[in-house]
Each structure stands twice: as structure tokens, then as C-alpha cells.
Amino acid sequence: MNRRQFFLGSTLALASTSMPLSLRQLAVASPIQKPGPATPPIDCSALKPINAHGSRVTGVYACSRPFRHAGPRIETELLGHKVIVHNYGHGGAGWSLSWGSSMQAVRLALAASAGRNTLGVIGCGPLGLTSALLAQQAGLSVCIYAKELPPDVPSMGATGLWSPTSRFCAAQYGPAWTTRWEEMANFSFSHYQKTLGLPGRPVEWINGYKLSDTPFSSEVKPTPIKDPGEPEYAEFTNAFLPSQVDMPPGSHPFPAPYARGWTSLMFNIAPYANLLMTDFLAAGGQIKIQEFTDSNELLTLPEETLINATGYGAKVLFNDHSIIPVRGQTIHLMPQPDVDYGLRAKDFFIMPRRDGLLMQNMDERGSFNNSNDRPDHMDAQATVAQVAAFVAGMQCQPLQV
Numbered sequence: 539m540n541r542r543q544f545f546l547g548s549t550l551a552l553a554s555t556s557m558p559l560s561l562r563q564l565a566v567a568s569p570i571q572k573p574g575p576a577t578p579p580i581d582c583s584a585l586k587p588i589n590a591h592g593s594r595v596t597g598v599y600a601c602s603r604p605f606r607h608a609g610p611r612i613e614t615e616l617l618g619h620k621v622i623v624h625n626y627g628h629g630g631a632g633w634s635l636s637w638g639s640s641m642q643a644v645r646l647a648l649a650a651s652a653g654r655n656t657l658g659v660i661g662c663g664p665l666g667l668t669s670a671l672l673a674q675q676a677g678l679s680v681c682i683y684a685k686e687l688p689p690d691v692p693s694m695g696a697t698g699l700w701s702p703t704s705r706f707c708a709a710q711y712g713p714a715w716t717t718r719w720e721e722m723a724n725f726s727f728s729h730y731q732k733t734l735g736l737p738g739r740p741v742e743w744i745n746g747y748k749l750s751d752t753p754f755s756s757e758v759k760p761t762p763i764k765d766p767g768e769p770e771y772a773e774f775t776n777a778f779l780p781s782q783v784d785m786p787p788g789s790h791p792f793p794a795p796y797a798r799g800w801t802s803l804m805f806n807i808a809p810y811a812n813l814l815m816t817d818f819l820a821a822g823g824q825i826k827i828q829e830f831t832d833s834n835e836l837l838t839l840p841e842e843t844l845i846n847a848t849g850y851g852a853k854v855l856f857n858d859h860s861i862i863p864v865r866g867q868t869i870h871l872m873p874q875p876d877v878d879y880g881l882r883a884k885d886f887f888i889m890p891r892r893d894g895l896l897m898q899n900m901d902e903r904g905s906f907n908n909s910n911d912r913p914d915h916m917d918a919q920a921t922v923a924q925v926a927a928f929v930a931g932m933q934c935q936p937l938q939v
């Protein structure tokens with residue numbers, strides 16, 4: 539099977555007579571753009587110090603990863619006379635996989651739309667916005683209905699890292715997903731390369747360092763401390779990133795003996811979400827603020843085909859009790875433009891986001907099946923203090939005042 543056939547697939551072929559060329563081109567023009575495997579050593583001799591202080595915290599955000607053991611729900615359901623295409627339940631991978639997952643959802647919507655050229659999208663997070671944009675590119679007129687818009691959707695609290703395997707599905711469901719996951723990840727990864735270098739840097743490549751007290755070569759993969767009932771997650775081949783590079787003790791400024799350099803994609807979520815919204819509106823998209831308390835209320839909408847991208851909201855709206863909330867919290871500090879590297883230590887994670895330096899406590903015990911979206915400010919302050927103590931031991935270039 540060649541790549542064209544692979545991407546078009548049988549479902550898309552059904553819709554091909556009514557589908558404008560643009561979606562076809564979009565679906566086939568997604569080659570796997572993997573960077574070369576050899577990463578040159580990352581120069582970390584001139585890292586700028588991180589200013590970690592509680593007074594620099596601008597916000598603490600808690601939200602739920604919408605996890606399903608069986609993986610995201612991307613399928614068609616009939617609701618009365620409407621066709622609903624579901625596109626929710628992406629766990630910790632929703633930003634990363636949004637373009638590819640939405641491509642699969644729009645494909646289903648086109649196949650079911652019988653030539654109608656209007657589409658309703660429920661939800662304005664990453665899955666809703668990318669569904670809407672791809673449908674517009676396929677020639678449809680789209681209206682988004684949502685109770686919240688960026689910057690107030692739950693996804694705005696995410697870390698912003700390319701993490702396409704994160705809590706995607708339980709290990710037992712992994713084999714059934716491999717082909718579709720690869721298609722999603724390839725399509726998304728390829729799309730993000732076209733978003734580089736735009737004003738506000740919505741997406742960029744960053745370097746980062748993973749730190750350890752023991753050599754990585756002798757590292758035995760630690761058994762994560764898990765909540766009762768938390769599954770083993772499926773691992774797919776995330777071969778999109780350059781390989782990591784070990785740095786021997788003494789060759790880096792970190793107060794940990796061992797460091798490993800990595801390179802990854804980062805989403806600066808505020809400018810990136812703004813870009814998605816702006817593109818959608820510029821292409822003639824409409825947005826209506828509306829909350830649905832029952833799926834039957836969708837029957838009153840004018841569009842016959844709807845994409846349901848309500849994330850964790852689908853649990854109540856579609857009575858889908860297979861969605862499990864996996865709580866996470868991110869701490870945003872004032873931006874530090876001179877800090878351009880990420881740090882992953884045992885207890886914390888730092889992302890050099892342009893829309894605010896981001897910190898996260900890596901001990902997520904108690905997060906599985908926890909829908910509490912109230913920020914824990916004590917935990918946030920403790921994490922910032924932990925980072926401050928760590929950074930005090932770094933040998934960095936002094937700040938230019």
C-alpha cells in the first residue's frame with residue numbers, strides 16, 4: 539500500500555467524490571519528517587539561571603487529563619437524525635495528537651455528511667479547534683459551540699510538551715492502536731513543523747536536560763509509584779525526536795552528577811491557542827458560547843453533522859463513564875526569555891515557555907481518578923522552593939541586570 543492509499547483509507551475514499559482537493563492533499567502531504575538521529579552534544583556552558591521565587595508565580599492551574607483505558611473515542615454515533623463524530627479522551631497527549639486525531643474525525647464527518655457543507659463542532663479546546671480548521675480546509679462552513687473558549691478552556695493548564703504517548707491508552711489496548719496512533723502522530727508532528735518561526739513562537743524546538751544521581755547507562759527503569767487501579771500505559775515508538783546525549787559528570791553545570799541532553803517540541807500554549815482561534819475566525823468560522831447539559835440538546839442545532847470535542851466534558855454530556863480524570867497541576871511564573879532550556883529532575887519539571895516559565899511537581903500520586911480542579915497553592919509553593927534550592931547549586935552565567 540502506498541502512502542496515498544494509506545492516508546486516504548477506505549472511509550475517506552467513500553467521501554472522496556464530495557471532498558475538495560484540499561483535505562486530500564492535506565492528508566497525503568504528511569510525510570514522516572523525522573530529524574536526523576545523531577544529536578551533536580548540547581552546549582550548556584552558558585545557561586542562564588532560573589529565577590525561582592514564590593513571588594514570581596503568576597498562576598497555578600489544575601485540570602484533568604481525559605483518560606480512557608481503550609484510548610480516545612474517535613467514532614461515529616447516530617443521535618436521532620444527527621451524525622455525531624466523537625473526538626475526545628486523549629489523556630496526556632491531546633495537544634500533541636490534536637491535528638492527527640482531528641484529521642481522522644473530519645474524515646469520518648466527511649464520509650457521513652452526504653455532501654452537506656456545514657459542520658458543527660462542540661468544544662473549543664485543541665481537539666475542537668483543529669477539527670474546525672481541518673473541516674474548513676476541506677471546504678466546510680463551520681460553527682463552534684462551547685461553554686468556554688481559550689484562554690479559559692481546561693487545556694490551557696497543560697505542560698505544552700510533545701508527548702504523543704502520554705496516557706494515551708492502557709497497555710492492553712496498545713496493539714489495536716498502533717497503526718492509527720502512528721498516522722495521528724505523523725500527521726500532527728508534520729503539521730507542527732509548519733508552525734515554527736511564526737510571531738509569538740506558538741511552537742518551537744527546545745533543548746532540555748534530564749538529571750540523575752546514577753549513570754543513565756546503568757539505569758534500571760524505575761517502577762513508577764502509582765495510584766491503586768492506575769494502568770500500565772501503552773508505549774508506542776516515539777521516534778520523532780533526535781536521540782538523547784549523555785553528559786559525563788563535570789561537563790555540565792547541574793548539581794546532579796549525571797545529565798542527559800534532549801531536544802523536543804514545545805507548545806507556547808497561549809500564543810498557539812490564539813493562532814488557532816485567529817485562523818478559524820479569519821477563514822469565516824463562527825463561534826457561539828453555549829453549554830449543553832444533555833446530549834439531546836444537540837438535536838436543536840442547525841448542522842446535521844457534529845464533531846464532539848468536549849474533552850472531559852463528554853463524561854457527563856455523553857454519559858461516558860469510561861473517561862477517568864487524571865489530575866495535573868502546572869505552576870506559571872513570570873516569563874524569563876533568557877531561560878531557553880527545560881529541566882527534568884526526579885521531583886520537578888521545568889519548561890521554558892514564552893508565555894510563562896512553567897514548573898510541575900513530578901510526584902503525581904493521588905492524581906488518577908481525581909477530578910479536583912482546584913489549584914493546590916501549598917504544593918505549588920513547595921515545588922518552587924524545591925526548584926530554587928536546586929538552581930542555587932547550578933553554575934550558571936550571572937543574570938545581566
Ligand SMILES: Cc1cc2nc3c(=O)[nH]c(=O)nc-3n(C[C@H](O)[C@H](O)[C@H](O)COP(=O)(O)OP(=O)(O)OC[C@H]3O[C@@H](n4cnc5c(N)ncnc54)[C@H](O)[C@@H]3O)c2cc1C
Nearest residue numbers: 632633634661662663685686693697698699830849851866
Ligand atoms: C497537567 C496537564 C498537563 C498536560 N500536558 C500535556 C502536554 O504537555 N502535551 C500534550 O499533548 N497534552 C498535555 N495534556 C493533555 C491535554 O491537555 C488534553 O489531552 C487536552 O486538554 C484535551 O483537549 P480537548 O480539546 O479534548 O478538551 P478541553 O481543552 O477540555 O476542551 C473541551 C471544550 O469543550 C467544551 N465543553 C465541555 N463540555 C461542554 C458542554 N457540556 N457544553 C458545551 N461545551 C462543553 C469546553 O468548554 C471546551 O471548550 C496535559 C493535561 C494536563 C491536565
